[in-house]
Structure formats: structure tokens, C-alpha cells
Amino acid sequence: MNNNVEMIKLEHVSRVYDLGKGSRVVAVDDVSLSVYAEEFVCIVGPSGCGKSTLLYLIACLDFPTSGQILIEGQPLRAPNPRVGMVFQPDSVFPWLTVRRNIAFGPELRGLSAEQVDQIANSYIRMVGLEGFEDTLPRQLSGGMKKRVDVARAFANNPEILLMDEPFGALDAMTKERLQLELLRIWDNERKTVLFVTHDLEEALVLGSRVVVMERAPNTIQTVIDVPFERPRDLLLKTSAEFQQYRRMLWDMLHVSAR
Amino acid sequence: MATVDKPAVDSAPLLERSRQSRDRLISTLTLALILGVWILVTSMKWVEPLFLPSPQHLWKALNGLLPNLPGDIFASLVRRIVPGFLIGVSLGTVLGVLMAMSRIGRAIFNPIVEILRPLPPLALIPLLILWLGIGYITQILLIAYGSFIIMVVTAYEAVRNVPPIYIHAATTLGAKPQQIFRRVIIPAIVPDIFSGIRVSAAASFGYDVAAELMGAMTGLGYRLVLARRYLLTENIIVILVVIALLSFAIDYLIRRANARITRWKSRLEEK
Numbered sequence: 001m002n003n004n005v006e007m008i009k010l011e012h013v014s015r016v017y018d019l020g021k022g023s024r025v026v027a028v029d030d031v032s033l034s035v036y037a038e039e040f041v042c043i044v045g046p047s048g049c050g051k052s053t054l055l056y057l058i059a060c061l062d063f064p065t066s067g068q069i070l071i072e073g074q075p076l077r078a079p080n081p082r083v084g085m086v087f088q089p090d091s092v093f094p095w096l097t098v099r100r101n102i103a104f105g106p107e108l109r110g111l112s113a114e115q116v117d118q119i120a121n122s123y124i125r126m127v128g129l130e131g132f133e134d135t136l137p138r139q140l141s142g143g144m145k146k147r148v149d150v151a152r153a154f155a156n157n158p159e160i161l162l163m164d165e166p167f168g169a170l171d172a173m174t175k176e177r178l179q180l181e182l183l184r185i186w187d188n189e190r191k192t193v194l195f196v197t198h199d200l201e202e203a204l205v206l207g208s209r210v211v212v213m214e215r216a217p218n219t220i221q222t223v224i225d226v227p228f229e230r231p232r233d234l235l236l237k238t239s240a241e242f243q244q245y246r247r248m249l250w251d252m253l254h255v256s257a258r
Numbered sequence: 259m260a261t262v263d264k265p266a267v268d269s270a271p272l273l274e275r276s277r278q279s280r281d282r283l284i285s286t287l288t289l290a291l292i293l294g295v296w297i298l299v300t301s302m303k304w305v306e307p308l309f310l311p312s313p314q315h316l317w318k319a320l321n322g323l324l325p326n327l328p329g330d331i332f333a334s335l336v337r338r339i340v341p342g343f344l345i346g347v348s349l350g351t352v353l354g355v356l357m358a359m360s361r362i363g364r365a366i367f368n369p370i371v372e373i374l375r376p377l378p379p380l381a382l383i384p385l386l387i388l389w390l391g392i393g394y395i396t397q398i399l400l401i402a403y404g405s406f407i408i409m410v411v412t413a414y415e416a417v418r419n420v421p422p423i424y425i426h427a428a429t430t431l432g433a434k435p436q437q438i439f440r441r442v443i444i445p446a447i448v449p450d451i452f453s454g455i456r457v458s459a460a461a462s463f464g465y466d467v468a469a470e471l472m473g474a475m476t477g478l479g480y481r482l483v484l485a486r487r488y489l490l491t492e493n494i495i496v497i498l499v500v501i502a503l504l505s506f507a508i509d510y511l512i513r514r515a516n517a518r519i520t521r522w523k524s525r526l527e528e529k
């Protein structure tokens with residue numbers, strides 16, 4: 001795929017919520033951004049800066065009040081399987097087994113049973129859930145459910161993957177393990193990823209670029225390039241250069257919070 | 259994946275089991291106490307058998323009622339309760355889901371449901387009799403209506419309470435509205451629908467008895483009317499026990515089906 005293709009293009013996108021009685025909330029304020037094919041872009045920012053809203057807008061689960069969003073040059077009017085999403089809260093369907101959850105997208109498209117099985121098996125293996133294929137979500141730990149979420153999104157083979165603080169609710173160790181797995185999966189299957197987080201280290205370990213958002217106005221403050229070579233691992237976090245970048249991001253966020 | 263390594267956690271099931279056997283002992287003692295007082299009071303002739311018959315009276319009454327019992331159960335359960343319940347539950351569920359899914363459906367039916375909902379179904383008896391007379395149709399209608407109104411509200415609320423995150427997840431995976439309905443909404447509401455079905459089944463027994471009290475020539479409720487007319491308290495009690503057992507059996511079957519179908523739902527253990 002040509003790496004210069006603009007997969008996502010935001011042009012002066014704003015989302016204003018009208019709360020009635022003349023009170024309004026500007027959740028996203030005039031955001032412009034381009035994300036290119038096979039890029040891994042992370043968005044960081046204080047809570048309430050509109051980073052999640054931005055993902056919902058791109059997924060067409062919500063709509064901008066002004067500006068426009070182009071997916072490969074075309075505006076979308078409804079959610080499309082080309083744009084997948086992993087949510088922050090647990091969104092694994094509790095009534096389906098691990099396998100049927102991961103197979104959800106392929107089943108919807110009406111693929112043959114063998115094809116569906118083949119896809120499901122390969123993603124079950126990819127996230128290390130062998131042996132849990134027929135387990136119901138209520139018997140899984142939080143980290144395992146998140147693996148199902150991620151596998152389900154990848155198994156649907158979207159071109160763009162939006163991830164809304166997917167590991168935000170996990171403990172530190174599980175979170176690091178899942179970051180590592182995500183890096184590995186992404187090295188195999190280069191999707192265009194837009195990843196929202198409030199964890200600066202997470203953004204630097206995963207992203208090729210980091211978009212820093214600020215509050216009031218809820219818009220982009222800066223975009224920085226992350227130069228670390230791939231494939232990356234968690235040792236990266238201990239390097240001096242990594243810590244410099246972390247400090248730089250920290251300073252930016254704390255300037256905007258003041 | 260859950261790892262249990264603290265001894266404090268390991269002893270919890272043991273403690274729980276000893277508590278369970280204690281609870282069972284208390285329950286058994288309560289029942290034994292009631293039984294004992296009953297036997298004492300009746301054998302000492304402290305109360306008139308008309309008010310409280312003795313166990314032997316009940317045994318005799320049961321033997322007297324036994325030949326008619328299959329017919330009475332058939333008339334109540336098979337001819338009235340089951341058809342009325344099934345009609346009411348299916349219509350109510352369909353309408354409740356329709357109202358939750360479609361704005362137009364809601365606009366049409368919501369005012370009607372809102373007017374009917376606060377009315378106790380038994381209050382409709384005089385009107386039903388006036389319109390349709392005292393007959394089979396009236397009886398079935400009363401039972402069906404009782405279940406219907408429970409299920410409309412249950413199904414409506416169940417659909418509205420489906421967590422939006424599941425619908426969002428399905429949409430971004432490419433599900434069309436019809437697929438969302440079949441693959442997300444339907445499975446998500448099944449546990450709530452089952453709760454409604456249990457309530458409706460219990461209510462159906464109540465409405466059946468009410469329907470038969472107002473003038474039937476068959477059934478357990480009719481047998482109650484006869485027993486009261488002839489001052490046969492022991493017959494009344496035996497019939498009440500039969501109704502309770504039937505109602506319990508039906509509830510048990512529904513609970514079993516529920517546990518099977520909604521195995522995915524995590525339930526809090528009863529403490």
C-alpha cells in the first residue's frame with residue numbers, strides 16, 4: 001500500500017453539544033489532521049479534551065457539527081467495517097464464546113463456515129487464547145477480554161483501526177503485555193491505527209506520531225514524530241532518548257493544563 | 259486464569275458450606291415448629307375443624323378430591339392458564355419490542371399502554387363480563403391480558419436497557435440494523451424476558467383462579483367455590499396446596515430453561 005495515501009483526513013472538524021437553555025459544550029474545536037496509510041498515530045491529552053469524541057466521529061458513531069471527515073478521500077455517512085474500533089469499556093458480547101466473538105465480523109459478511117473458522121483460529125492464536133475458544137466471557141479476566149476485543153477488531157480486517165484507551169482499565173503488568181502483543185500484531189498486519197490514550201509511555205512505545213491535544217479549546221496543540229526504530233520492545237522505555245521524549249510530552253501537557 | 263493463593267480465600271468455601279447447612283437447619287426447624295403447633299392445636303381440639311382442619315381431615319379430603327383432580331387440573335392448567343399465558347406473553351413481548359425499536363410503533367401504542375398499565379387487570383372483570391359474558395373467552399382473555407401487560411413493560415425496558423456499547427461494537431464490525439436486532443438485541447434481552455415470563459406465569463395462576471371464582475363450571479378455582487359453599491375447609495386447603503405445587507412446578511421448569519439458555523450470564527450466588 002502506498003504510504004502517502006491519506007487514510008483519514010479531518011478538515012476543521014468541530015463537535016458542539018447543545019445542552020439546552022443556551023448552554024453548549026464544544027467537545028471538539030476545529031481539529032484538522034491527516035493520518036496516512038500504515039501509520040500508528042497516538043492521541044494524548046487531558047481528560048475531557050475530546051480525544052474519544054474524535055474517534056467516535058471518525059467511526060461515524062457521532063457526527064461533526066462543522067467541518068468534514070474523509071476516509072480515503074470519501075466522506076462516510078454510516079459506520080463502515082473498513083473502519084474498526086476497540087472501545088475502552090468491555091464490549092465483548094457476553095452471550096457468545098471467545099471464538100464466536102472473534103468470528104462476529106466474518107460471520108456477518110456471510111463467509112463460509114470453514115473460512116470463518118480459519119480466520120477465528122488464526123486470531124485466537126495471535127492473541128494467545130488457545131484453549132479458551134469455547135469459554136464464555138464471564139469466565140475471562142479483564143486482560144483476556146481485552147484480547148478478545150482486539151482480536152475481534154483485527155479479524156474483521158479493517159483498513160483503519162480506532163482504539164479508544166483500550167488498555168486504560170487494566171493493571172500495569174497486563175497493560176504492558178498487551179502493548180507488546182499489539183506491537184507484534186501490528187508489525188505483521190500494518191493497519192492504519194489511531195490510538196487514544198492518556199498514558200504518555202504507551203503513546204511513545206506504540207506510536208509513529210503523537211498528537212497532543214489540549215483543553216478549552218479542545219483542539220490539537222502539537223504533533224510530534226516518534227523516531228524510535230521498529231520492531232520495538234519494552235526495553236525502549238529505559239533508554240535516555242525515550243525519557244527525553246516523555247519529559248517533552250509531559251511539559252506540553254502541563255503547559256496546556258495551566 | 260483466576261489465581262487463588264491466599265489461604266484466607268481458600269477457607270471461604272468451607273465457611274460458606276457450614277453457613278448453608280446452618281441455614282437449612284433453621285428453615286427445617288421453622289417448618290417443623292409450624293407443623294407441630296398445627297398437630298397440637300387440632301388434636302387437642304382447641305380450634306374448630308371448620309377453621310383449621312387436622313392432618314387426618316386433609317388426608318380424607320385429598321382422597322375425596324382425587325378422582326376429580328386430573329380433570330380439574332386439566333381444566334385450569336391446560337385449557338385456561340397455558341393458552342392464556344402463551345397468548346399474553348407472545349403478544350406482549352412482540353409489542354414491547356416493537357415499541358422499543360420503532361418510533362412510530364411507540365407513538366401509536368404508548369398512549370394505550372400507559373392508560374392500561376396502572377389498571378389492575380382484576381378491575382376489568384365487570385367490563386369483560388358485560389361485553390363477553392361469563393365464559394371461556396372471558397377467562398382466557400383475563401389471563402392473557404395479565405401476562406400481556408407484564409410482558410409489554412418488561413420487553414420494552416429490556417430493549418431500552420441493552421448497553422449501547424454492544425450496538426456500537428456490532429455497528430463498527432459492519433452489522434446492519436437487522437443483524438443488530440438478531441445478533442445483539444435479541445440475545446441481550448433474553449434474561450429480562452425470562453424474568454417477565456416467570457412473573458407472568460405466577461400471575462396467570464392468580465388470574466385463572468379469579469376467572470373461575472367469577473363463575474366457571476370446571477377447574478381448581480371452581481372446586482374452591484364449591485368447597486366454600488359446603489363449608490369444606492379441608493378441601494379448600496388441599497386445593498390451595500395443589501395450586502401452589504403446580505405453580506411451583508411451572509416456575510421450576512421456566513427456571514431450568516432459563517439457566518440453560520442464559521448460561522452466559524454471570525449471576526450472584528444466593529447468600
